[in-house]
Amino acid sequence: MVGEFLYAWLAGLLLPLSIGWPIAVWLGYREGLRAFGMAAAIGLSVLLIVCRAVQVWFPIGQATFYMGAGYAVLLVACWLIRDVRHKAKSLIQKHGSDLALLGLVMAVLAVALNAPLLFKGVIQFEGSRNADSFTFVNNARYMLGHAFYGAPDFSPDHPIFTIARSYFGDGAIQPRPGGEGFLAWLSGLWGADPMYFYNGLQTAGILLGGLSVLVFVPMSPGKSSSLAFAPLAALALGCPTLLFVAINSNFANGMTLAAGTAYVGLGLVERTRASFIAALVFLGCLMSGYSELMVFVGLIRFLSVVGEGFSGSGIRSFLRETGMLLLEVLVACLLLPWAAKATFVDYVTTLGISHANASDQVGNMYAGVPLAVAALAFLWIVWRDLGPRPDGSRTRALLVSVLVAFGLAQLLMMARGYSYGGFKISEYFVTSLVGVVVACAAVVLAKRASDRPERKSWHQAGGAVLAILLAVACFQDVRMIKRSWEFANDRQVMPDLVVMGQWMRTHVKDDLIAMGPSPSSFYYGHWVPYVTDMHMVYDWRGGDAAGYLSPYLKLAETHHYADATWMLSIDDIANPRVRQASDIAAFGRVHLSRAVPTLP
Numbered sequence: 181m182v183g184e185f186l187y188a189w190l191a192g193l194l195l196p197l198s199i200g201w202p203i204a205v206w207l208g209y210r211e212g213l214r215a216f217g218m219a220a221a222i223g224l225s226v227l228l229i230v231c232r233a234v235q236v237w238f239p240i241g242q243a244t245f246y247m248g249a250g251y252a253v254l255l256v257a258c259w260l261i262r263d264v265r266h267k268a269k270s271l272i273q274k275h276g277s278d279l280a281l282l283g284l285v286m287a288v289l290a291v292a293l294n295a296p297l298l299f300k301g302v303i304q305f306e307g308s309r310n311a312d313s314f315t316f317v318n319n320a321r322y323m324l325g326h327a328f329y330g331a332p333d334f335s336p337d338h339p340i341f342t343i344a345r346s347y348f349g350d351g352a353i354q355p356r357p358g359g360e361g362f363l364a365w366l367s368g369l370w371g372a373d374p375m376y377f378y379n380g381l382q383t384a385g386i387l388l389g390g391l392s393v394l395v396f397v398p399m400s401p402g403k404s405s406s407l408a409f410a411p412l413a414a415l416a417l418g419c420p421t422l423l424f425v426a427i428n429s430n431f432a433n434g435m436t437l438a439a440g441t442a443y444v445g446l447g448l449v450e451r452t453r454a455s456f457i458a459a460l461v462f463l464g465c466l467m468s469g470y471s472e473l474m475v476f477v478g479l480i481r482f483l484s485v486v487g488e489g490f491s492g493s494g495i496r497s498f499l500r501e502t503g504m505l506l507l508e509v510l511v512a513c514l515l516l517p518w519a520a521k522a523t524f525v526d527y528v529t530t531l532g533i534s535h536a537n538a539s540d541q542v543g544n545m546y547a548g549v550p551l552a553v554a555a556l557a558f559l560w561i562v563w564r565d566l567g568p569r570p571d572g573s574r575t576r577a578l579l580v581s582v583l584v585a586f587g588l589a590q591l592l593m594m595a596r597g598y599s600y601g602g603f604k605i606s607e608y609f610v611t612s613l614v615g616v617v618v619a620c621a622a623v624v625l626a627k628r629a630s631d632r633p634e635r636k637s638w639h640q641a642g643g644a645v646l647a648i649l650l651a652v653a654c655f656q657d658v659r660m661i662k663r664s665w666e667f668a669n670d671r672q673v674m675p676d677l678v679v680m681g682q683w684m685r686t687h688v689k690d691d692l693i694a695m696g697p698s699p700s701s702f703y704y705g706h707w708v709p710y711v712t713d714m715h716m717v718y719d720w721r722g723g724d725a726a727g728y729l730s731p732y733l734k735l736a737e738t739h740h741y742a743d744a745t746w747m748l749s750i751d752d753i754a755n756p757r758v759r760q761a762s763d764i765a766a767f768g769r770v771h772l773s774r775a776v777p778t779l780p
Contacts, residue, residue: 181303181376181675188377189290191366192384196223199251201268202258203461207454210267213275214445217394221442222458224388225465228435229516231361232468236518240361241324244368278409285417286387292661293426294379296668303678304375306671306703307427307664313378314706314728316431319347319360320367320374321710328355328518334732336739337715340706342732353529355522358469359385359435375673375710382434386426389437389611390417395445396615398569398622408625411650412618420656421551421610427664432470433607439465440473441611447484447578448571451504463512467519471526474509476608480578480585481505487577543603545593551606551613552586554649558620559583561642565623579619582612621646669753670699673707676768680748681712683765684772688746692717692739695725696749696773702727704750716748717741747773 200223201215207222209215234243258264272279291298296305306313322344326332329349334341346353347360363381367374393416425434443462446455466474482505489498513520559579566572566579586609593602624642684693693714698704706727709716716726719741724730751757751769759766762774 184376188380220391221438228358232358240364302672305668320363323364385435392438392441396619436470471523483581543600545599545602548606555616694744696747698750
């Protein structure tokens with residue numbers, strides 16, 4: 181499945197960057213790595229907005245060709261503009277080695293994150309106990325064949341689209357499938373099921389989120405030092421919390437981190453018509469793909485305006501900037517009314533879930549605290565260096581606002597005893613906190629070459645903190661990725677399961693198939709009917725044996741486990757069996773047995 185992975189990963193990176201760069205240049209982001217970070221965020225945001233908008237009226241599968249043709253025409257038209265090509269050439273001349281370094285880091289991380297897929301031939305896998313990959317892949321398949329308000333065609337015989345009720349139609353409670361729309365479009369272009377492209381696109385999404393951190397890199401003329409840039413690239417792309425967003429299949433969150441980060445980064449530049457348009461794009465993406473982030477990035481921007489007001493910009497400036505923030509939200513809602521409605525619905529749902537399950541959902545309450553402490557330490561070290569800069573007041577205000585907003589959110593979760601909420605805000609804030617670290621570390625690395633005696637010790641301390649942070653991040657990355665490989669052994673869709681599905685559809689198409697033993701009953705409980713398209717029945721004594729399909733099937737099933745003719749079982753990867761005498765078919769670790777399951 182290497183070809184499908186490379187296609188999804190490269191397309192997931194290059195399609196946004198290719199269209200994002202011309203738009204970034206048009207909006208005035210023309211120089212330096214900051215412009216490249218903006219291009220990554222703008223391009224991905226535009227694609228998610230378009231995919232979400234198209235599916236409001238048309239199935240993605242029906243519109244795939246026209247979307248591809250429209251993208252190609254727009255891309256050619258944009259790159260025919262001389263200024264776009266000139267600025268791209270200038271970026272390569274000044275930062276070519278930096279871009280090559282970024283590409284190398286992204287390639288290494290992509291291989292490490294997807295080793296089970298690249299070296300063991302699996303189609304899709306889960307790197308943690310979470311099983312949400314099924315939800316996003318299933319949504320993408322649904323979007324290929326259905327418009328947003330299309331009929332939700334599911335039944336106990338074919339139940340996989342039952343969970344689509346939460347994301348599509350009038351009764352949707354989380355109607356923000358922008359990322360899944362992009363996955364569906366890539367699947368339609370290739371002509372294969374979305375499950376083949378999920379892990380590749382998810383990896384591309386979080387790496388684009390890492391690239392968007394470059395919007396925090398201070399502007400500097402001339403060529404940069406790759407040696408100095410290397411730790412910044414490693415921090416931006418290799419932060420353990422960022423990588424865990426992909427490992428834990430927080431797909432929607434990962435696909436919109438770039439937009440959220442770049443929206444925060446707009447606080448570093450003067451307000452212009454171009455920055456207003458960029459804000460509309462980022463807000464539109466968040467409303468289309470993961471509106472939960474809007475609350476936190478909006479809080480950061482507002483606190484930044486407050487901070488600038490205290491630093492001397494005056495009450496008139498404060499009122500004007502606050503009004504512009506509100507106007508951005510209002511205009512984005514007017515331009516994308518379907519996304520605005522979905523955002524309201526999503527907020528109602530999120531608040532209801534958090535209040536109802538604050539004590540039930542679990543996670544590491546303090547997952548984001550170490551990174552926030554590191555960011556605070558860096559900001560303390562370079563505080564005096566930021567002051568004399570032309571944009572020093574604005575930069576100080578924004579970086580402080582990131583920390584204050586995180587602190588407020590963290591205190592709220594602690595006060596409520598909501599450990600899962602604490603875990604989630606670490607993922608919401610990860611790229612903004614890394615942005616603070618990168619912005620401050622860039623100042624440290626730039627100043628160390630020409631230190632004044634009175635600042636030398638501070639910058640040496642900054643270098644030491646940076647070295648420690650990189651060492652800890654590297655250790656955590658290796659530990660976390662190796663653990664994800666272990667989880668993937670029990671949670672993977674392998675080609676043998678696809679082959680078994682094809683065999684069953686030919687030989688036992690109308691028979692009931694009981695779900696037998698498997699390494700992870702919850703994971704395979706929903707993936708087996710997705711892959712095989714067979715009528716599965718389950719032994720409910722084992723809990724939610726059908727995974728995310730369990731709530732529906734427990735109430736709606738028309739046949740029972742005892743009625744099954746055959747049993748499908750999946751061996752543990754560490755203890756595969758040879759074909760058994762009772763098997764009528766066996767492919768690798770997947771067995772279809774003659775045994776008829778009975779309940780006592």
